[in-house]
Amino acid sequence: xxxxxxxxxxxxxxxxxxxxxxxxxxxxxxxxxxxxMKISHRxxxxxxxxxxxxxxxxxxxxxxxxxxxxxxxxxxGIQENVEYALDRQNFRQILAFEASHVLGLSICPASSLRISxxxxxxxxxxxxxxxxxxxxKYMEDRITDQGRPLYLETxxxxxxxxxxxxxxxHRKESSYMIDEKGRVRSCHHYExxxxxxxxxxxxxxxxxxxxxxxxxxxxxxxQYERSFKILLFSKKxxxxxxxxxxxxxxxxxxxxxxxxxxxxxxxxxxxxGSAQPVVVV
Numbered sequence: 001x002x003x004x005x006x007x008x009x010x011x012x013x014x015x016x017x018x019x020x021x022x023x024x025x026x027x028x029x030x031x032x033x034x035x036x037m038k039i040s041h042r043x044x045x046x047x048x049x050x051x052x053x054x055x056x057x058x059x060x061x062x063x064x065x066x067x068x069x070x071x072x073x074x075x076x077g078i079q080e081n082v083e084y085a086l087d088r089q090n091f092r093q094i095l096a097f098e099a100s101h102v103l104g105l106s107i108c109p110a111s112s113l114r115i116s117x118x119x120x121x122x123x124x125x126x127x128x129x130x131x132x133x134x135x136x137k138y139m140e141d142r143i144t145d146q147g148r149p150l151y152l153e154t155x156x157x158x159x160x161x162x163x164x165x166x167x168x169x170h171r172k173e174s175s176y177m178i179d180e181k182g183r184v185r186s187c188h189h190y191e192x193x194x195x196x197x198x199x200x201x202x203x204x205x206x207x208x209x210x211x212x213x214x215x216x217x218x219x220x221x222x223q224y225e226r227s228f229k230i231l232l233f234s235k236k237x238x239x240x241x242x243x244x245x246x247x248x249x250x251x252x253x254x255x256x257x258x259x260x261x262x263x264x265x266x267x268x269x270x271x272x273g274s275a276q277p278v279v280v281v
Contacts, residue, residue, distance in 0.1 A: 006181055007106050011127045012066040019065065021110065028112040028124045031063035059119070060127075071114065072190075073122040089190035090123035091240065096189030097125075098236075099166050099249075102229045104219040107162045107186050125187070128179050135176040135184055154270065155183040157208045158216045160201055162186060164262055165252045167195035167245075169204070193237070193245050202263035211268040217257075224257050 010024065013035075019027070037060045059071040074090055093111050100108035114124040135156055159176055163169040168189045175188040191197070223230060237246045260267045 006183055008109055008126075008128045008185060009180055010109070011068040011129045013062045013068055014066055017066045019067070023065075024067065024110050024126055025112055027063050027065050027067050028069060028110060028126060029114055031065055031067065033061045034064055035062035036060070061124075068127040070125045070127055071116065071119070071122055072125075073116070073119045088240070090121075092192040092194075093123045093125065093189050095237065095240070096166055096168060096192040098233065100162065102223065102227070102233045103162075103165075104223045104227075105158075105162060105216070107159055108189065109185065109187055128177070128185060128187075130177045130179045130185070135178060151178045151182050151184055153209055154211055154213045154216070157205065157210060158212050159184045159186040160205045160208065161212060161216075161256055161262060161267065163192075164198065164201045164205070165249060165256060166192050167198065167248060167252070168192035169197040169201040193241055193249070195248050198263075202265065205262050206265055209268075210262075210265055211270045214269055217260075217267075217269050220253075221257050224253065
């Protein structure tokens with residue numbers, strides 16, 4: 001059985017392009033911008049009043065290689081008066097992608113720090129090809145194919161489990177998007193490693209079938225037990241965000257892998273062709 005997790009298919013303008021991950025990261029960091037569109041939008045408040053609802057300013061760019069990306073400047077993001085505002089939000093976005101990569105998963109789109117001559121430093125994140133709706137929108141509209149969701153249910157659970165591990169999950173209504181392969185990807189992690197939304201994630205997990213794929217769980221375990229990348233990543237988290245943050249990441253990672261638990265709930269593991277949860281040793 002292959003352990004490969006489906007790679008993300010990114011959005012390219014015009015014809016379809018094929019770029020390696022290395023080339024995509026290079027383009028994110030230094031690729032020439034040929035088209036740009038500024039967008040400003042409100043996002044839901046973190047339990048705060050309307051006066052504290054954050055306004056986000058981002059730029060949708062087309063790079064010379066055709067790759068579509070989102071650039072968010074360090075300035076002009078979430079205002080300081082917003083409840084639970086965190087520092088280093090763009091760095092948290094990049095660190096979430098690195099966590100996805102280190103754990104052998106393809107859940108977060110590629111992201112890199114970048115310095116724009118006109119906008120200053122910020123995060124540059126590749127946009128993936130997806131349906132026009134988020135997972136939440138599909139649920140609300142009950143859009144189904146022969147009575148079944150139009151996305152792989154285990155991939156939604158896996159995205160929630162991943163967000164739980166890294167302490168993210170503030171943007172369920174817009175972050176969990178469905179790509180062309182029917183897999184759910186998690187794309188907004190500017191509040192990652194805060195663990196503020198942990199109770200919300202536990203509640204979201206409880207409303208699913210709580211079942212992940214064999215490949216997902218085996219990949220997590222393999223990286224946890226054998227990969228030197230985890231150690232290097234832990235040192236980076238400790239250096240940037242402190243020992244306590246890595247302690248929470250490590251505790252959640254151990255709970256998921258060794259205890260098969262997310263909060264008080266059991267995580268089930270199922271074969272991709274099986275409708276019922278099965279325990280995999």
